[in-house]
Amino acid sequence: MDSLTRSLLSCVIKRQGRRLPVGGAFLISLMLFVLLSGCTQPGVSASDLNGHLLVAGSTALQPLATAAASLFQQQHAHVHVAVKGGGSLLGLQSLTNHQVNIGDSDVYADPAVYPDPNLTDHIVAVIPFTMIVGPDVTVKSLTQQEIIDIFSTGAIRNWKLVGGPNLPIVPVVRPVTSGTRATFRKYILGGRDEIGTLLRTDSSQTVRATVAHTPGAIGYLALSVLDSSVKAIAIDGKMATAQNIESGSYAFWGYEHMYTLDDSAPLLTAFLDFMLTPQIQQLALRMSYIPIADMKLAGVGVSGHGNELAHSVVLTSSQEIGRRDENL
């Protein structure tokens, strides 16, 4: 009886001792397999971008685009981004001709002119424009009507009529490819044509130089290319500040568009996203652009203000319609 009990006990004990490992090993290996197969699936990493991008268009956006491109190239060693100027409309034309990847523009692409349905608008910043005068002009501010009279109707031809020195006014007019000019016409002149010294090349730098070196000259340019060689003056007493733009009291500003045709390319998407990163937006702020994040509520929900302003512009302009330029 004793030996029987003993053998039974030893049998039970042996079975008991060898129970766990087989099933456990199987389950663990199964888990590992599932884990590994799960981990191998998401493999697309944004770190190894390569190729090159060609950016052309607005000279107003060019400084920001150039800075952003160099930063982007620093971050991605195999990427080359070339930024060229040429004007907003040139950028859009180059884009629709597939000559560039990104067309910078200060203005909207007219669906009638650029009917490509893939043409996609990426607003990367807000660019304030300002009226500039030469250092010899002491006038600090002009009303919108005075600007219309200077640029379009020709009613004001001497600075002394607007409280300045006795100096003939020389309006500097930009070529038709200029997005700044289009904005100026739409939002300040109410669609009127311009008169004055027509520049041959569309470049903010040329405008600045011309205004700086021509006595009694008046022009307009983006805040991003403004420097101390010229003087910025207010419109209706309002300077081109973010507050004034956001509140709607300053109308001479535009969105900086980066138009693309093919959003599916990862490099393109990455660059466009990069333009919206806080790094570039801060850079834009330093370069006198207004980050679009700061423009969140511009026009949204505060429709009354801007509407009235635009109304008044059109109402005043509609009474004195002079020469019309059919080029636009």
Add this chain to the structure above:
Amino acid sequence: VVGSRRVSRNLLLDLPITWRLTLGFLAAALVAVIAAGIIGIQREQSLSRQSDFYQNLLQINTSLNIGNTYLLLMNTKIHDMLIDASVPVPSKETLQADQSAIQGLATRYDAVAANYVQSDLLDQHPDQVSLLDEGGHASLASQQLTLVGSTQRTWRVFRTAQDAALKDILSGSLTDAQSLLRAQVEPTNADALSALHALIQFNQRISSSVRDAASVEEQNQIITTIVAALCAFLVIAFIGWLISKTLVQRLRQLRHVTRAVEQGQLDRRVQVIGHDEIAGVSASVNDMLDTIVGLLEETERQRAALTNAAAHLFSDMRIVSAGDLRVHAPVGDDPIGLLANAFNFTVGRFNHFVLHTQTTIEQLDTLSRQQRKHIEEFNLALDSQVQTPQATSPLSPPSIQATPRTTGPLAGADSAVRSDSQYGGEPAFTVQAQVRRSREQLLQVARESARRLRFLQDINKQVYQSSASVRQLIQSNGSLTPASGRNYEANRSQSLVQEVQALETLLAKLNAEWQQMQDGLIKGLTSVDTMLKVLVSSSVRISDTGPTLSSDAYETVLSSQEFTNFVRSFLQEMYALTQRLIDLNQEMRTSATSFRLNPASEVQRKVTGR
């Protein structure tokens, strides 16, 4: 380690194994269900979020496209209105209808835009923002705001220009209106359309972002699935480990204890923990071990007692084989005790037998001596009888002298008898009377001897029987004695048996002698009797005839001489036999006296008192 029942700290150990397993399986199932449920709910939520988002996008897209149509229609309508107004006599009603249509379109577009701003902004849908966040497109919300801002701005500029143009048309300044249309309304309309187009395209970006987010979420789901499965596995494994620990640990302890007990550590006991089946088995094992150990100790004790008793019995046997039959071995209920009892019985019977034999020998001795005396007396009487007619009996003395083992007193008695018979001298009457008397005496002696002999024969038989039974007993003792290590004792018993057998042989021999002696005696006595009868009759004849005796007397004397000779030879034979008997008796006595015996009464008590 002496086991003790201990109250477990682990409550599981107080549950029966069945309950424990059921609880474990239920817990495992619960964990698995929770894991599966978490995965399923996450998946369901993700899918419903995506589908809601897509549905929302579809609606937004539709309304934005309608807005796009409104913008296009407004542009067309204002040109139509200008054409209507350009006719020589413009219909005021038509113009009014055109104006109200344009204003209606503008109102509807406003409604679409306001609706979009109010309800379709991503910022107003945190779940959508969170979904886009997962896809890494958090900036979309601010981009949307930017685009909406641009749409609003262009729309406002367009509407202002349009309103101005309308006013111009209605007031009749068609040239102004026309230039305004071309310079401002059309470009701003194009801007508004472009901005709206951007907004519509933005929806596409959102949808692709949602797709990204969905793939990210799927990835997350896979991770969640893996983590949940891993967690469930770990928890289930933990539960299994917990339960198996409650089983295996104590079973292992049980095994250790049983191993230890196997190897002889009989004082090891299982520590009983908890109240389940294993605890029960452990307690049972402890009880079983206790019982087994108790049995082992009992057996050991019994064996010691048996060995002790056997040693005692052995020493008793040695004493008995040394001849001292006064031994009384202690009696018990165990085999050795029973053996001792049988041994005692045997020894008692043997003692009894030896005593009996001694008594018989004594009696035989007495009888033999009496017989010898009688023979001597008879011889003497015969001598005296013979000397009366003749001077001497030439046969008698030498015949008696010839016996080598003639003792002193016998020889003396012989000579005394002879002298008596020499100095007698009696008449025939006296002779006759003497002869008659001697015949009577002889008859008496013969009868006595026959009786004695028969008695002896009986005793002999009895002795033989008792010796046979003794031998049987001893032999059975020998077989009762355990074979192992009892050889010496067996030898002892064997020697005892041999001795008894020798005694038996001796007795048989004695019996034969007795028989022989009896036969001889009867024959002798019969012939003596016949002779005496003849003598008596002849002597009667002599006494009757008186004077004519001489020749007859001579004959009588002659026959008497013959007779006397015959008697003498018989007597000699008898004497020799008696002497032989005495010798045998002596021999038996010496062999019997080597035993030291209990008194007969005690033997009786011992034998009967078993």
